[in-house]
Amino acid sequence: MTFVYLLTLFFKCSINAYKKKIWIPLLTFIFCVLVCVLCFVFNTSSYKMPELMSFSFILIFESCIRIGLISSNENYDYYFKKSYTSSLITDKNLNIIHSSASFSIEKDLLCKALKNKVFLNKNKILFSKPISGGFVFYVKDIKDINELKEKLLDIKKTLNDEKELLLYENEIKEKEADVKQKNHLYDSINEAIKNELFQAKKCINDIKENKLD
Template sequence: MLWYSYYIPMLFIPLLGLFFGIYLGKSERHKPPEYLKVLWIPAFILCILVLTNDIHQAVFSFGSNKIWTSKDYKYETMYFVVLFFNIIYPVLTLSIIVKKSKLPNKKILILPNIAMFTLIIYIIIYVVNVGQLWIIRDVTVKICLFIMIIIESCIRSGLIQSNDNYEELFNACSVPMKILNEDYETVYNTKADMYIEKKYIKEAIKEPILLNRNIKVNAMPINAGYMVWLDNLSKMNLLLDKLNILKGQLLEKNILLKAEIELEKRKSRVEEKNKIIEKIMSENIPSLAKMNNILENNASLGIEVLKRLCILGAYVKRRCNLLLLSYDNENISSKELEYCIRESMDSISRCNINCNFTSECNEHISIKHVIVLYDLFENVVECMLSTFSDFNVNIFIKNDNLYLSMKLVYNMGNIPLKEYINQVLNNEKFKDMGGVYALDYIENEVHITMCMLK
């Protein structure tokens, strides 16, 4: 096994050279991808085959009836596989290095190619064993040497960047920079010369300082001295100035836009108010016309006239309030209907009519239903105000349906005909919303029950 052990470096040095080419240009913290570990598998398999050759003789064969010596053997198939990997890995390494360099000058490939072809020729000579030349012996050393020659030729050709010519590079740098010794004396200086007082350098070592608006001094300690350089902030400041100008312009535009938006909001509010006013006026035209007729037909405003105007005024006021609520709400509390009827009942009671009002609901209901019921309530009051003496009203909810119940008590002989009351209650809007009513006569009482089906 010791006789075969020199194949270990023969197999793994070219593989390490391939890894060198793959990792070239990566940072020290670069984590190689997991799939690269597969490259170790062929090398380990071949190494095991070589070291265990005495068992299977797949690499070298010594014959069956002979004493096994290093002078009398033949190469088998796996030996040539080993040589193939010794050639293919350096070729792949050189190809990867050339691809990563991206240098346009093809002459730089002369030295690496010479080294590569020499390695291939050497391996061929070693296999053929021409003339038993001593110079081709010790193949392990020769392959290691050729790998080193290939990498060194890549460095000399510029395929691999080397750490050299620092002084020329530093002098050619256009950045204002200098290297000082521990006494703050200039040792190296770039072509962009600069002069900075020692006190500023000492301050800049602690933290960067501004010489003026456009020049920043930076400094840091290095081995046996200090590094000092300047940053030109003029372009950045120019951009900042432009940004500040744009910022001011945007602020002005923003103020104008806010003013325009506020103006549009005010305009929209005015238009909305006008629409509300127009709707309120159009919805209350019949009631306002009634009030106007009463005023025109009664030159001297008596108590009875004022009472009727008071009832109409309460209705108009409350109906306007319901119309305002309808702009923002589809459903409102049943208390709103209670407030409307209660205020109308207060006005009716001033006409020497005994009024009684009760409410047994406190839920949210459709505002459209509230308006229609209040309109029918007002129609009944206006049409039969002068004929009844007692007026009882009750609001309640039963089976999720809203009910408005009215009981009108008349003196005998003043009870209105059923056809007249049906005509008063005949309202198309009420019917379209699912409204129904019941009309009953009990002696001198008229019972009207209106229901808004849910």
């Protein structure tokens, strides 16, 4: 079972430098197996089998930790320097203890960040949080948020333009409807008094003819 576990660690590890050291836990495993077998064969009273098994597991796991197959809480400075995140850890006096290689900042900005967030530029904000023995400072990149806001503003502007266009179209439609209604009213009036106009015109013509006679 322990051998299978070692193989699993080996294949899941993505760092070739650590894989090359797999012989260390393998030798440890073989050594522990030999010791357990010898103690079992010669029936030594100094160590009991459960104790030997426990001790063997501890040795094997420790060897895996030492070569890096199992992650451990060591080499903070190395991981910080290799990290792509802009962050650092300071003591209570703001003396830098660990820092990422891509991050350098003035001490007065750190002092300001203790009270409130600090805008380093349009897209980056400096934050701080207290931790045991000091503070951690990190930069948050809001470039994507700003780009999204700009897109939303463009969409809003487009919608406002479309809204104005719709209002203008509605106004034109209302005017057209008003003109149509007036024309319809004029046609109705003309149709209603058509006969009267014809009779009036006829009377006027008759009067003119009588005067000529």
